[in-house]
Amino acid sequence: MPPIPILCRSWCGYSGGVISGAAGRRMRQATTLFSGLLLALLGAGAAAAATAEPTQEPQGHFLRPTTLVGKIVDYELSYTHAPDREVIFPDSTAEFKPFEYVGKTFYPTRTRGGQSLDRSVYHLRTFALDSVQSLSLPVTLLQGNDTLTVRSTTATVRLQRTAAATATGAEAPVLRQNTTPLPVPTQFNYPYWLAGAGLLGLLLVSLFLGFRRHLRKRYQRYRLRKNHVYFLAQYARHIERFTLSRSLTNMERAITLWKNYLTGLEDNTISSLTTREIVAHYENDHDVKTALHITDRVIYGNQFSEEEAETDMAFELLRNFAERRYDLVAASLRA
Template identity: 65%
Template sequence: MPGGARGGWLVALLLLLVAGAGSAQAQNGLPLDSVPRGRFRQPTVRVGEIVEYELSSRHAPRQEVIFPDSAADFAPFEYVGRRYTPTRTRQGRSLDQATYRLRTFRLDSVLTLTLPVTVLRGRDTLLVPTAPASIRLVRTAPATPISGPPVLRQSLALRPVPARFNYPYWLAGLAGGLLLAGGLVLAFRSRLRQRYRRYRLRKNHVYFLAQYARHVERFTLSRSLTNMERAITLWKNYLSTLEHTNITSLTTREIVARYQHDADVRLALQLADRVIYGNLFTEDDTETDLAFVLLRNFAERQYAEVNA
């Protein structure tokens, strides 16, 4: 080979080596070992199955690198979650790693994903994409030859349908019932109030008669002044509740005056005072029994008057 031609070949070979070294030193302005890399941790995936995608980047310790978050474009995959590994620095190089959990519902045989990594350089930012990473889709449904649409079979038989609860009609009925009840209450409010008042009076009167009879019976059996005092106290409390007054603290003279010197009240209370405070009591004394009867009769008359 002539000397001139050989020299030309040597120059061309030297230029190729220099160009290759320059491409190995930088990509997008970054050293080759600083370009982020992404890969799938498994070779295949099924539709809807979670797959892990690992993204890593080696860079200078002072260089700021930002990985994609949930707002990034993961097509043809959908973002599910992620986890980060703390930055590790060894021999003047830092390593950042993140694992993304993705899933897909695409039916392509091969799915490819590339993610951009943001590199901060002062006030400027640089988006560095990763090399495409591929994963193969495994089909679970058997492949069937396409021979036209399937033949449909006609069926006009009625199928039983379970009855469903009709909420709108029931709610409308309930609202109408409430409105009707409210109208009736407003129309007959006075009568209903009066009937309820009479019911309470009758209930309280029946309770008073039962308790009063119990105290009288205990007094008849034991002839104890304590039972007599309890019976008279019960009588005073009942009349106070019935007439919305307070006669429990009144003396016998004041009570008699309160009821216009009623003969039954005056006689009954005088007999009771003579037995309780005067200790004028004998075992065969029937005046105390008369006093109980007069007080009960007067309470019934007062109840009938108030109830009317």
């Protein structure tokens, strides 16, 4: 090892001669240790330099040699590396100028023969008017707590022009002015209509909440009047049929209709009560007591009066009583 004694002599300040004995042995040991440390440092530096530098740069190219303004063109970025290396490809936030990012199609890592291949296709478009446009994207390599950015090879694409080229020195064509407005089809304005419908619904809800009690009473009065008119019509029909046929069935139907109407009108249970219980319920009302006694004698005793005035009076008394009870309920709703 010729360089080591020279380094040692330079380091120790010795300019000639040979040191022997214990001093020489200590000198040789120190020289050996220093040489080992120096070689280790040089080897570590070379290994770190080899690790920091990628073995191959990323490859980028356009899948078509030409493109049009605003038309999507695909750019493929690939990188071959060691399987244990962590690689990050650029995303939509990267710098794609003069191109605009539209989308991306990525492929899973493929490893063959001790080499891994990462590949991704970027969908881009351009509105620049340069005849030749180039792009180079960065690839990030993770190395422990540090990162290394490596740019791909530069890829170019030619812009295909659709307008005919003019001769050198020729005047530009004269533009024709046309300011005539073109008809535009009318479209339904959904946002305004939805906003209007929302405001109308809010107004209706506010009115309902503010006048809920009044509206409920008004609706109850409407249903009460409608049911009363229906009762009077049906009651008159049963009486007419009884008058023509003198059939007890028609009389029973008229009395049952009267009981059911009062049950719904006053929310009671007189439809299931006997005549005595109904009279007691209405506190021995003269009209109810008289009419029901007449109808019971006719229906259950089969005792027809020679004159029809008695049965007609019974029907009339029951109708008048129903009219009075209706007026009481309607007055309570108007209060």
